[in-house]
Amino acid sequence: MADTIFITDERIDGDTDTDADGPLAGRTVAIKDNISTEGVRTTCGSAMLEDYVPPYDATVVSRLKDAGATIVGKTNMDEFGMGTTTETSAFGPTDNPAAPGHVPGGSSGGSAAAVAAGEAELALGSDTGGSIRCPAAFCGVVGIKPTYGLVSRYGLVAYGNSLEQIGPFGETVEDAAALLDVIAGPDERDATTREAELEGERYADAATGDVDGLTIGVPTELVEGADDGVVDTFWDAIAELEAQGAEYHEVSLPSVEHAVEAYYVIAMSEASSNLARFDGVRYGPATDADGNWNETFSAVRREGFGDEVKRRILLGTYALSAGYHDKYYKKAQDARAWVKQDFDEALSEADVLASPTMPVTPFEQGESLDDPLQMYLADANTVPVNLADLPAISVPAGESDVDGLPVGLQLVGPSFGEERLIRAASALE
Amino acid sequence: MSDDADTVDPEAVRHVADLARVDLEADEVEAFTGQFADILEYFETLDEVPEVEREADLTNVMRPDEERDSLDREAALQNAPETEDGFFKGPNVS
Secondary structure, rough: HHHEEEOOOEEEEOOOOOOOOOOOOOOOOEOOOOEEEEOOOOOOHHHHHOOOOOOOOOOHHHHHHHHHOOOEEEEOOOOOHHHOHHHHOOOOOOOOOOOEEEEEOOHHHHHHHHOOOOOEEEEEEEOOOOOOOHHHHOOOEEEEEEOOOOOOOOOEEEOOOOOOOEEEEEEHHHHHHHHHHHOOOOOOEEEOOOOOOOOOOOHHHHHHOOOOEEEEEEHHHHHEEEEEEHHHHHHHHHHHHHHHHOEEEEOHHHHHHHHHHHHHHHHHHHHHHHHHHHHOOOOOOOOOOOOOOOHHHHHHHHHOHHHHHHHHHHHHHHHHHHOOOOHHHHHHHHHHHHHHHHHHHHHOOOOEEEEEEOOOHHHHHOOOOOHHHHHOOOOOOHHHHHHHHOOEEEEEEEEEEOOEEEEEEEEEOOOOOOHHHHHHHHOOO | OOOOOOOOOHHHHHHHHHHHHOOOHHHHHHHHHHHHHHHHHHHHHHHHHHOOOOOOOOOOOOOOOOOOOOOOOHHHHOOOOOEOOOOOOOOOOO
16 A cells, blocks of 8 residues: 555654654654655656655745654655546556545545555645545545645645645544644745734644534535535534534525636646746756757657646646637636635635535546546535635545445635634534 | 637647647647547636626735845756756757
8 A cells, every 4th residue: 555655655754853842753744745855856746757856845844844743755646736536646546545446536645545544644735726625535534725825835846826735634633733733834935924813822722623603604506516425424414513513504605606617727827837847957857859949848848747737738828828818817817706705705604614525435546537627527616715715624524325435524714714624623523 | 729719629739739838649639639629618607707806915025135045056956857067958949
């Protein structure tokens, strides 16, 4: 199992000498392979970066080391974070420890699988459109997508930088929250980071399970499209929260009907720009391609990138090209603003919003690679949260009574409302 | 990928690939032509989105313009397939 979870199975010890009492002393953490680790190769699941060794640490990695954590390896992922199954990795697929023969979700599939298989107590992933929450749901672990700006992206290899955040996985809500405590907070190297605005001392302290008086909004649009087994498990979880003193009401978010297309237009457009840096000159595979700059550049990118990455770069280039910018990119930004408004409104009358994390249970390995559009539609419940810059958590809700596979419950909160999500999610444990 | 969004032909896929500096094999052009038609048709539904007033609450973040440490040259060059005299070496520009 471990050989498909990690791309690089190399241990990095934290600062145990200087900080033996660090909050993560003695704890093991797996790190997604798009987060830079000084001296340990960081591939992004791509042949383009197969031999790339970062000369510096991402801010989150420095903070883990300072906290005394032991890093146990760099985990497998969809190439550059582009996928929902971890099957687009140039290093092969990862099996799902909670559902053998099925995908672990993606793109941070290796990180979720590492925690589910006990290869690491904790893990870091990144979430551009659901890449932490989807694998958390599929592998039966907890994953948190922080508010945009809570966690530094310095050293995270960019895919869709207006959407993505690094976030934690854990076996329990409290564990994931304890990792969030270590990585959250302003960083002068990422100008989009903000102060955390905590009510208490630490995020982990919020894992009290107290939901008495909590109001939960359930967006009908995010439940209707889900499989029957997922919907039943979801309502069982809501009933459990009700039994503990929470109350729920249904809400409508009409804008989310356009979230998937808005998300993909924005993410692909940003990807086409961000991935322009992979030109085979400063890093990347050596080629013996002849010709001028453009010809050599194009040849390196043909060899270095897989199908899904090429697809997104091309579609993003198209969406930004003269004559199409207004039609796609500008409309997608309108949709993004609309989604934000809808969430703000719904959260003015509910403490948190709840939905199934994924409308489906884990796909079988190899089931879904041929139809990219079908794959994109599976992200319907997670991408609206990235468009709205809000925090969300996925917590195990049980197994589907149709196929016995894991189902995750997603809770969404207001900006910097992570404590509220941690409190509510811990009531399901 | 002409004015009529319903027509995505192989020539259009090659044109975008050229703009994006990604060489494609013939079978990739063929597969992408069909997939792009489906995906772009789906993106068409953005037409139904109303114009939305965007009130971005943004503040500029500045830092003092002071000299500070950066990567040394050796570290910056360590991943380059080819270097010469402390510089990156790339292909001819034209």
